[in-house]
Amino acid sequence: MRFLFACAASALALALFAALPAHALTADEARAIASGDTEARIVALDKAVLTADEKTAAFIQAMADDAVKFTEDKVFVMKNDKGYDPVSGAELAVPDAAEDVVNNNLMRGAFDAAQAVLKLASKDVAVRAEGAQGLLKEPSESRLPAVERALAAESDPAIKAQLELVRAASMLDSTDPAKRIAAAKALAERKSPDIKLLLNQRLADETDAGVKSAIAQSIAAIDGALVWGDRINAIFSGVSLGSVLLLAALGLAITYGLMGVINMAHGELMMIGAYATYVMQGVFQRHLPEAAFGWYLVAAIPVAFMASALVGAVLERGVIRFLYGRPLETLLATWGISLMLQQLVRSLFGAQNVGVENPPWMSGGFTMLSNVTLPWNRVGIVVFAALVLLAVGW
Template sequence: MKILHKAMAAALGLLLSLSCHALTAEQAFAMAAAEDNDARAAAINAAALEPDEGGRLAAYLQALADDAVRTAGGKAYVIQGERTIDPATGTAATLPADAEEIVNNNYLRGVIESAQAALALTSPDVQARRAAAKKLAEEPDAARLPLIDKVLAGEPDAQVKAMLERAKAASLLGSENTAERLQAVQQLAQIHTPETQLLLNQRLADESDPAVQKAIRSALSSIAESLAWGERLGAIFSGLSLGSVLLLAALGLAITYGLMGVINMAHGELIMIGAYATYLVQVLFQRWLPDSAFGWYLVVAVPVAFTVAALVGAVLERGVIRFLYGRPLETLLATFGISLVLQQAVRSLFGAQNVGVENPAWMSGGVSLLPNLTLPFNRIAIIVFAFAVLGAVAFMIARTRLGLFVRGVTQNRAMASCVGVNTARTDTYAFALGSGIAGLAGCALSQIGNVGPDLGQNYIVDSFLVVVLGGVGQLAGTVYAALGLGVLSKLLEGWAGAVLAKIAVLLFIVVFIQKRPQGIFALKGRSAEA
């Protein structure tokens, strides 16, 4: 029945478009408010084909959409608060006592929205024209073909023209002419989008001509292959994004666990502290600085998150962990208790509910590479940030005095102490550095999800898996393990689902560690075992 209504509306719209110049504005508005739905839809389509002088039609369509139109004696009236307006003249009018409300069904609301989009095609704003063209392409209607041809003749924007070409081809899919349908399928076959795929699938179910059916199947095959590549690339990007998050979360743990052999179960809470430090900086910018400065809050939050988490880590090492070296079980239990204390402290200060951290304007949106592949700017920024942090840590370990002490203590603590290295101070500095990196991870995670007391618990297990798989104390191994696990997880999720993918990754790590206990990269040194 709905298809029949559309066909009747399209036919009436085309007939009226040929003689629309004979309709006065008052007649067009009255027909748009007629009781007969087909006549009303046809009048709306016909009126949308003509220039909208003074914006009267746009205002009338909006009134129809808002259910603010009344009709009496074949004439339409628009209600504006306490006033009644004659839409044909724009002047005040008296509402008859027997006026009835116009009630739109879903089909007519779609007709109104399409007509509003058609009127927007003449807007001087290119973004408005693009949005209007997209709307028409999503809801093709043969009654719009004269308007689309008219706009295409003078449209300078390539994106609008491409969208209108798609709308035209989609509208011709329902043509009674087989040649036109074949031409429409050939044009749509070049547009590899999920919307086009859905449109062609719908047409295939109603198509009776064998030649057109064959063309549609060929087009669907080509579109499916293109979309499959977009899905594969999207999975790889998602894996790299997840891997960069795991890298940030595990990088600090690789330093502390690799240097001192401390099983720090409070590492996740250090990530949480960095996220809450970012939240506080955001609140500070929102309350005390002008709106124009808000985009810079993340630049300030990065060193703040590092410093706060590093200070907490230094206090943790000097107050508890330094007394437990060489006793991994006691260290595990102590840090687990500390993690519970830190979680409860955050709940007491900020509440148990999650807090929202907004993305700066320059991190909102994304870049579209394929019709079904958009790379969010916040994810791209986190990937770049993760490798920037990795580069800074690698430089510090390889080129600075502190890095030399850390490497010396890692390879042979007793010998480093004999040559004058203050191993206790090195332990504190290294633990503070690892904690600060965890704070940076929390700062990054605040940009892609909610911040709450349980934030760190989602990453502590994965962080240990990354460190163990990559090789204890090996930055290169941490990078390979984090990125590898991230990409592998996302690829498996697309094939087997999130739960089975998680199980498969865990089984892979167990088997790998059984075959190679030292991880991807073994620790090298005079005291290291071959």
């Protein structure tokens, strides 16, 4: 299975690099990337990826997959327990003295960045966008030529803007203080938590006073923009959580206000509705076409209400109606029934929590600001609670 996965990943890497100006991988380049100290390996990797051919791309993928061994004068790409020359592709006998390549976290980050460069050559817009995002996580001045080349060839405005951001982030690594100051000012235009984190990391390592001041000003500007997003997140979290509590409180208010009954099993009746939703999910998964699964939640809403109402009706007819006007006895009786309902659910569904999936149309969210994304499922809860409140009031 791992061999098949490695083959598929290598094929993707080859396809991504089909459009780049090719430079044949040499044995010296392969050794420089596979062995030596980390800094030298990263320099060799960044140099090779700029003009990589298909074999270079496949070798980089193999390195990222930890599928490479080496000796003092040879490098072997391992596939299905066999060794191959990364330059010629010929099968080689792997000596017992061959060592596995060891990639530390810094080296793995460099391989991630190299693979991101590979993706910039793809014809698929989504893949190129993924590559630009990957480079933003590992900015380096040594990758500026690849970024500039991708910028010159890019036609999608969104990806182009992302690559310009990558270029500015890479210039933070420049040896020229003026370039670092310009990069800090350019990054301040992008008010996002990722950029703030990047600037904070650079600020901790910066030694030039002028650059430090520019970075600090950029961070302050970003903080000023993000504070409103933090407030919106806090307000929305409170409203969405309050919507759930509102639904529970409405039931308690109606039960006590109209019937004068303190129902200690109220939470368990809500639990019945939740498990009814879980059962409906299983029905849609097992008995209906896959395309219909997204609508299980719509069907579960009336089913959950009816299941809870049915149990509540049995509870009222069988117990509560004989205890009207006796609040203490009602409290004790409903508390005992709540324990019985809990044990019934444990017996039917097990003691472990069960999961209810979001349907596709409730997955994801609506992005308002760079640090504010409102999940559709929480938006749905707020809207549903508002509709129930209006219906009760009407």
